[in-house]
Amino acid sequence: MKKYITKRILISIATLFFILLVLFILMDLMPGSPFNDEKLSEAQIAALYVKYGLDKPVVIRFFLYVKNMLSGDLGVSYAINKNFAISQMVKERLGISILVGAMAMGFGTIFGLILGITSALKHNSWIDNLSSIISVIGVSVPSYVCAMLLAYFIAFKLKLFPVLYNKSLPVFSLILPALALSVSPMANIARFTRSEMIDVLSSDYISLVQSMGIKDNKMIATHAMRNTLIPVITVMGPILVNLLTGSSVIEKIFGIPGIGSLMINGIQMNDYNVTIACAFVYSVMYIIMMLIVDILYGVIDPRIRISKEEK
Numbered sequence: 001m002k003k004y005i006t007k008r009i010l011i012s013i014a015t016l017f018f019i020l021l022v023l024f025i026l027m028d029l030m031p032g033s034p035f036n037d038e039k040l041s042e043a044q045i046a047a048l049y050v051k052y053g054l055d056k057p058v059v060i061r062f063f064l065y066v067k068n069m070l071s072g073d074l075g076v077s078y079a080i081n082k083n084f085a086i087s088q089m090v091k092e093r094l095g096i097s098i099l100v101g102a103m104a105m106g107f108g109t110i111f112g113l114i115l116g117i118t119s120a121l122k123h124n125s126w127i128d129n130l131s132s133i134i135s136v137i138g139v140s141v142p143s144y145v146c147a148m149l150l151a152y153f154i155a156f157k158l159k160l161f162p163v164l165y166n167k168s169l170p171v172f173s174l175i176l177p178a179l180a181l182s183v184s185p186m187a188n189i190a191r192f193t194r195s196e197m198i199d200v201l202s203s204d205y206i207s208l209v210q211s212m213g214i215k216d217n218k219m220i221a222t223h224a225m226r227n228t229l230i231p232v233i234t235v236m237g238p239i240l241v242n243l244l245t246g247s248s249v250i251e252k253i254f255g256i257p258g259i260g261s262l263m264i265n266g267i268q269m270n271d272y273n274v275t276i277a278c279a280f281v282y283s284v285m286y287i288i289m290m291l292i293v294d295i296l297y298g299v300i301d302p303r304i305r306i307s308k309e310e311k
Contacts, residue, residue, distance in 0.1 A: 008294055012287045019283045021062060023276050028058040032270045034078035052078065054272075065276075075273040080265050086277045090259060094281065096170070097251070097258035101243040103171075103178035108185030108243075109236065115186065116193025123198055131190065138187025144249045147180035151253065164255035177254045181247055185239045192235050196228045237293030 035045050049055045053064065068075065074086040081089065119131035155163040155176060166173045248260030259278055266274030 005295055008291055012291050016280075016283060016287055017066075020066065020276075020280055023279055024058055024062045024065070027272045027276055030270070034270045034272055036079075036270065052076075074277040077271055077274055079269040079271040080262075080274055086273050089262060089274070090277055090281060093257055093259045093262050096174075096256060097247060097260060099171070100174045100177050100181065100247060100250070100256065100258065101240065103174055104181035104243050104247075105185060105236070105240045107178055107182035108239070109189060111182070112186040112189025113193055113232075115190035117197060119190065119194040120197035120201065128194075131194065135187040135190045135194075138183045139191075141183065143180050143184055144253060146183045147177065147250050147253045150176045150180055165257065173254070174256070177247070177250050177256060181243055181250055185236075185243065188235060188239060189232060192232050193228060196231050200228050233296055234293060237289045240289055 033045065035048050040048075046055075053061060056064075065075070072087055074090065076083050077086055077089065115131050115134065119128045122128050151163055155161045161176045162169065162173050164173075247256075247258065248264055250256070251258045251261045252264075259281060263275060263278035263282075265271070266278060
């Protein structure tokens with residue numbers, strides 16, 4: 001198991017290094033400049049390039065950035081908040097984005113599992129049909145549409161929640177954004193859970209368990225759920241990362257000062273350091289989540305781990 005985990009960690013580190021290199025090359029190829037002030041002369045802009053080391057070749061800047069990054073230095077902002085440490089900017093916003101994403105994943109997982117399991121147990125009934133309709137709607141309707149509906153009816157009309165993010169009520173303010181983000185993962189998890197649960201319940205393995213006289217509740221909780229959760233866990237990893245990295249629009253709608261809105265500002269203002277830092281943070285979260293999912297997958301089903309170790 002240690003060999004398996006070590007190999008996955010080394011692959012993840014190499015992937016992150018490659019992603020960072022690609023980000024640097026893309027930023028270098030992008031048109032525009034972080035110094036778009038019309039008052040600046042060409043000589044002043046050239047001096048700023050020298051000051052921030054932007055006049056150096058991209059390869060040299062890349063290795064300098066990696067060296068500084070290992071010590072926790074992500075550089076300074078060129079345009080959004082001039083000369084302010086980006087690591088501090090990311091630190092202040094990252095927690096909010098992670099919290100809203102985790103809440104959305106929690107809501108989506110709980111409701112999705114309940115919906116999927118209920119649908120599988122009531123296969124071909126009106127409950128199953130209703131569950132399928134809800135899942136299709138959840139997958140089809142964008143999260144920002146759900147966000148606007150919740151903001152208008154729940155927050156504005158009924159006044160049960162604040163319309164915009166309130167620093168004095170951080171968790172309470174994130175409930176509506178989390179619910180809006182949870183609709184899509186809820187639908188996807190419900191669909192996968194239903195499909196896998198139906199396959200498991202119709203398998204010879206479950207027939208054998210039932211022939212042994214094990215009660216249905218125990219059989220479902222102990223045997224059916226274990227086999228059902230293997231593919232569901234695999235799907236949950238990318239879903240969670242998509243929630244963390246795809247919440248920019250939701251953050252804008254509800255005025256949430258998260259890392260998504262920071263990256264959008266960085267792109268709009270050609271603030272290279274901010275854009276690279278935010279994109280790299282998202283990449284780190286994605287790789288970590290996929291690493292955790294891969295390890296959990298091997299723990300739940302040892303056959304997968306043994307197969308990968310042999311390869």
